[in-house]
Amino acid sequence: MTSPTSPVRVRYAPSPTGIPHIGNIRTALFCWVLARQTNGQFIVRIEDTDRSRYDADAEKAIFESLDWLGLDWDEGPGKGGPHSPYVQSERQETYVAAAMQLVESGHAYFDDTTPEQLHALRERQRAAKQPPRYDGRGRHRSPQEIEESRQAGLPITVRLKVPDHGSVSFIDAVRGKITFELRELDDFVILKSDQMPTYHLAHILDDHAMGVTHVIRGDEWISSTPRHLLIHQALGIDPPTYVHVPLILGKDKAKLSKRHGATSALEYRDQGFLADAVFNFMCLLGWSPGDDTEIMTREQIVERFSIDRINDSPAIFDSEKLEWLNGVYIRNMDEQSLMARLLPFMERPEAEGGLSDTVERPIDRDYLMRLLPLVHERLKLLTEGTETLDFFFADNVSPAAEDLPGRKMDMEMTGRALAAAAELCRVTTPFEPEQLEAEYRALAEKIEMKPGQLFSPIRVAITGKTFAPPLFDTMAAIGQERCVARIENALKILRSSTVAPAEQ
């Protein structure tokens, strides 16, 4: 099976019953890429035929996820198109009409078996160690009997007549030929008693009406594909090309679910991942360009993508690797764009992960621009802006006394270092990185300490942390006055502490 070169029409057809997770969105992404590559159309269609499970928030999240990842659609909700509407609940008459047509042509029939009866049937089968399946009893109901049930208010469904022998096969674009024995299938429902179609009927009608050429969907649909083939036959239409993509699993190799932590694209957005990085990463789950290339722009992916190279086996979502990739993307960004991305996270309320509420909003752009080069290559997530830059914005910091001593330093030595540092800090001019470094290195020599030893307590005094951007750039950015105050403050903290320094 080769990858298409002529324009494809592909669709992403989510059901608004839950926030779309990574695996689901990855399918949308494959669709989008293929559509862009072949100059085809990417269609979005909402499959909301299950009215009891409909969730408006989920529907919102679907569009938000697509927007965030930049998966723009050519036809669909909010966009329109030649096959409107793109919401199944608004296409109900089509499905009902098709179901009636199938009944008339003898491919389907009305069934008045109640859910209770169905349940009882399955219980009996289970008890007899038989596979639970519908026994086709509705096939023998007369129109009169059905009408009586209808009058009595019993639920009526439409079921497809499945031949009891023979087999169906199809060529899956990623797996090759797959065959199913028809006797394994029972007569399944195509129109529910609320006059809504099941997925099986609805998607086929829509895909056909919308001219969908390739159905790209998760692996879990392979088992119901024979049903879909049967419906196509009954309707006298040709099935599309099926492309069943492998699932994305959680760390424990189980289907992705809530307990795996972040599972939706939106959660990754909120955790500070870049859409481009997530896009890139998701493409690599279940697909590879065939060489060692991993970092690719959308354009490169669009150019290189191929159905032939979609993997057969499921992938586990490794968020550690995503973090690395996100860091790569951040490092490749220019400072202006980085600032634009960082700002929304840093300007959130403190309680939501932003800078201290005492820091004035909007944040001083010029100052932030000056700081970014110091932390740029250290960031892996956009949410880290706050924690790596907070001390630049704070009036003062309060380091823990036990953090102040550097390697192989006791309290006395630390005190001497800080005292000398404070003194020098007051007089250094100009207060610039090169000047500071030169003078502090000289100071270290003068008080007979290794540069690293002298710098450690200063760093902690200035930043409140044991790790930070390069010290002298940091000091220069913070300014002489605040630096002096912080070193003196640290000295005070050190002297008032009675605890021994922690073993280094």
Place this chain on the structure above:
RNA sequence: GGCCCCAUCGUCUAGUGGCCCAGGACACGGCCCUCUCAAGGCUGAAACAGGGGUUCAAAUCCCCUUGGGGCUACCA
């Protein structure tokens, strides 16, 4: 239980009969660089699930076993 799908380092993967005593990336260990943390460079450990075939030759083809997953709804 039945049916279907899947199976290369911990993870993502390259590999489509000889180029593979299996390559890359993340993570992990070591070294270098170094004012800390990163970044970067070098380097190490780490896999063809098992068993049968086919073949001069198999990670690659076939069969079985095992393991994982999915489906078996008036959910999608």
